[in-house]
Amino acid sequence: MTTTTACPRCAEPTVTTGFPRPWCPSCDWNLDRAVPVVFGWRWLDRRLHRVAYRLTVGQFEALAGGPLVPRKMTAARFVTLAAAVLLLGGVLALAVLGLWLIFFDFFSLATVGGIVLLGLAFLLRPRLGSLGERRPLDEAAAPALFGLVRRVAEAVGAPTPQIITVEYDLNAFTNAVGLRRQRVLGLGLPLWATLEPQERVALLGHELGHFVNGDIRRGPLTQVAETTLGRVADALDVDGSADAGGFIGLLTRGLGWILSRTTSLLHLLLVWTSQRDSQRAEYLADELGARAGGTDAAVRLEDHLLIRDALDTVIRREARAGHGPDAWLAAARLARANQAPNIPLLRRLSRHADVSLFASHPPGGLRAEMLERRPRVAAAVTLTETEAARIDAELKPFAERVRRDLAG
Template identity: 50%
Template sequence: MTIREAVPWCPRCEWNLDRYEPKRHRPEFGWQWIDRRTHGLAYRLTRQQFTALAQRPLEQGGLGPARIVTVTASVLLLAAVALLAAAGGWLLVAYRFPGLNMLVGIVALAVAFTLRPRFGRLDPELEVLTRERAPALFRLIDEVATVIGAPTPDIVALDEGRLNAYATCVGVRRRRVLCLGLPLWGSLPPQERVALLGHELGHFVNGDSRRLLLTQPAFTMLANAADLVRPVDTVRGAGLLEMVGALLAHVVQATMARLLFGAHLLLLWVALRDTQRAEYLADEMAARVAGSAAAASLSDSFLLADVIDMLVRRDARAGHGPARWRRTADEARAANAGQLPLLRQLSIRDDVSLFATHPPNGLRARMITERTWREPAVALTEPRAAQIDAELSREYERTRRALAWNA
């Protein structure tokens, strides 16, 4: 059986589902023979993780091997940068001016500043909502947060251009941010909106290492260090001695950059095992608050994200708003309902990666449906959903114009 011109596989036993198709995958390392092997490894690890998690509770956080490695690496990296900064400061004050020590100290401080942890900041292009501006939406967010035991976000923002949503923490104080992409929010039926909120707010309590203050260096520092030492060709028209020196420096810098970036990829691969577990737990929280049917249906909606995004943009160009977006998206889901089992399976082939932050949507939907079936704890009625949309009418209109202009 096949779909979307993929190499056939057996839907019943999933034979040949692990097939690597270069045309369906973005190169990760640039060498097809390496990409083929890493795809095979990622497929096995992803399936093994799914099997292990499906047979036990999805505990929150915990000190698993991936978490221990990530935290340890972050502490060591922070200590190294702190020592570099301390050494630079000592070189500036311990010797008399002028001297070579001052130059070395300034360089050390500059490197330490460049490698400092990045804790993120709020995207200035987002539209930030207040409770006074959208009280019905905030009441729904409060209800969902209460059911899953999550704190309410410090900031609720809207993205006018993307069929997406996310929860993150920004700044040293780790302010919690919930961002809803209006093209996605407007195209979802009410109960899937509840599932979306349950999943995103679940990230504030599911122990996702990407949102912890202590683990941020593991995701950024080594990559920044690799960029810092990566060679830049600046020698032009020099003599033989300068060219030889530049060549040697290039070799040393290139080697260091590759080693640092390789260490970054290895650490990222380990850390992302834990983030995929956190995604499964966030899905379970979505099922807890919205019901298993809505949570699985939301996962299936992301399988059709490209189709729905195209249709929403088409409707926006025609001057239609969220009511039409939702009807069109519902029609797309209904038209593809018969292909959903195959699309779920194909997503496992297409979306596995050593560096994927999320498990394949097909496995996420399967995890929801194979665990204890849950009924909705929060039900969003059509009138209440319409009230929320009415509050956001001004933002919807700006989104419609943005989608029409950028289509």
Template identity: 35%
Template sequence: MRTAGEEIVSSCPQCGVEIRTDRRFTTWCAACDWNVDPQGPSEKKHGLDGVRRRVAQRYGERLFDELRGGETSTGGRTLSGLLAFAIALAVHGLTFALAAVGLLGLVRGWGGLGMVFGLFLLALAWSLRPRLNRLSDDNRVLLRDDAPELYALVDEVAAALGTRGVDAVVVDARANAGVTHLGLRGRLLTLGLPLWEVLSPQQRIALLGHELGHFTNGDTRHGMVVGTACRSLGTWHYYLLPVPNPNTIQVVTNLACVPFRLLVMAVAALLDLLTAQASQRGEYLADAAAARIGSTEGAVGLMDRLLVTDSIVITLRRESNARRMRGGSRVSAHDSDGLWEALAAYMDSIPASEHERQRRVGVLRGHSVDASHPPTHLRRRLLLDGMPLPASVTTDAEAAERIAGELEAVGKTLARKVVRDGYEGR
């Protein structure tokens, strides 16, 4: 074995060809796939998350074949979508019924035990109520006056997609991004600074095209009625979890809750199944929007970054630990300086061989960003199989610099938080 800087030169023990690998990453053979996935498949996901991942892979593969054949319709209102909507209304109807019975018990049981029962049901219904997304006090919110250049870019991307922009932008420390509804009619864009900072300007535009593209293809799972029903079911599931280290009475309570917990999980799984195909299709169509807006090259580059987001998490944890140790008991603003630049430099240094290895691992494992996305390698292949598209929205160096200036203050705040508290991941 020979070394040269970060490069290791060796022979494959399986087929004998020469291997050149960066010493920071797994040594593997591109000719025969020796050691391409040394850790093997990640641990099996059980319960609802496991169901979601299996459904995501199955529908993702099916829709890949359909869309590769030229099928691009969003499908409109389907029977499964209508059933999901009906189930969501039933979930909210149960919450309303609990509130009504609680109010009745409060009125009729005034001065007696009926009041306690009524108050309990009212409190339960309140915790299960449909909750609209709102901005919390700890969000790093950028409004239009705070970041006019960023909003101008978002508006330009939205106009190119035939939709409208967003009403607020939240910047956080996750290696991710997303859009959702804000209140009844508003729109919220969340930008994870660790992801934003490691993208090129055109990849950032592709990211905005992907996220805003969700508003143009009507993903039911993220709609107001179904989305809030899923959150209510999550609250039900939390309430019905078994009490750890139970006493005798709690053992009985745990056993009594089992059928109700299974019912809640079954309803949640059914909602996932009914909305999965529309959600998967929505992701593929959002990728197509990313390619139209930011170019096929920019969208594929974004996919490559998503394949190595684990490196973002590992790097930020390593940097935050090192900087916290360097700062001792008190972490100063100086200790967090250059955190995002160090992250971007490391991500830029990842060799092409590691990207290729991650793509092959993705094929083996069915890798996806999370349980709601199709396999990343299929998303990437679908973009590359189509006709290469130029960018319909571009930005110049001066505009990119102004956007960086608008994000500078929130970036410093998040960097200090990451170094002080450690990085939790995405």
């Protein structure tokens, strides 16, 4: 914490914690400068930020004292599903028209047009996700981890993931991939290794909660809507550095620019429409994490993520020194102790710096405060130090690969 001068608005001491400019933790003076860049036009970004701030705080106040349950249908979900159906219908129409043109007068100019349309339909096809290069963790090699995941899933009323993967970053996620919609849980080893046992339970409760919290981003149709428009915009975007090619080339690039920007704007509007529901779902996932690991552990987890940059720094330092997860945990504990006085300030700062109309997650400070304002709950699942050590031993074969990745 660095105290600099008195606030010109309320005369309280200002600080520079988490922000390069002095700001006031009493009245938020100067935090209007902590505006994330969205469009690059400062006047527009600041106005959108003010709208996002009002919506975010309004939603927080409404949920903090009211019911927090999954919603099956909302206006945002309806709009997103309708857009998905229209986009899928458009892609199917392109494919059908392309096939018709190919066989209408084979081989002619129409055939070339049909091939182009088929290629465009293939480019815009729905993506159902895949594991990519990730390797599923074998349950026989990690029975303690799989057993803990099952216990947490039962505690929060969520289905058990069929696949667990070990990731390389300070993160964790759940998803459903493929035609069979296999449920995947990804655990970033740097994050997992730096959490205390009950915080790990809260993390699992939060991630598995995404299977039952009504998150608008998780449905296959809604995923189509939020990704296909982006691909359309990319396909229409013409490289301005290319040879003009006369009037026709200039006209083509101009038309492509207009269509690309229009599609991008529609994409942004669609994303903005769904983000209020997504943030609501995150609050519910946090509550399910608290149900699994206890309120105290869930709050500590949120504060842990507030100092992600500091944690990333010390973990990479230890990785470059050749040290593994035990050293990461020790370094993280020291970083958390050093940053503890700053947590209230970082929470307050996040209410401004992490607010956006296009943010899928609420600010970290509001998430911790939401848990503190709602009824406290005891842990439904307890992870002992012995069980945690057994899980660490199961994940040890991955540690060196992750360490090398972090060191690099």
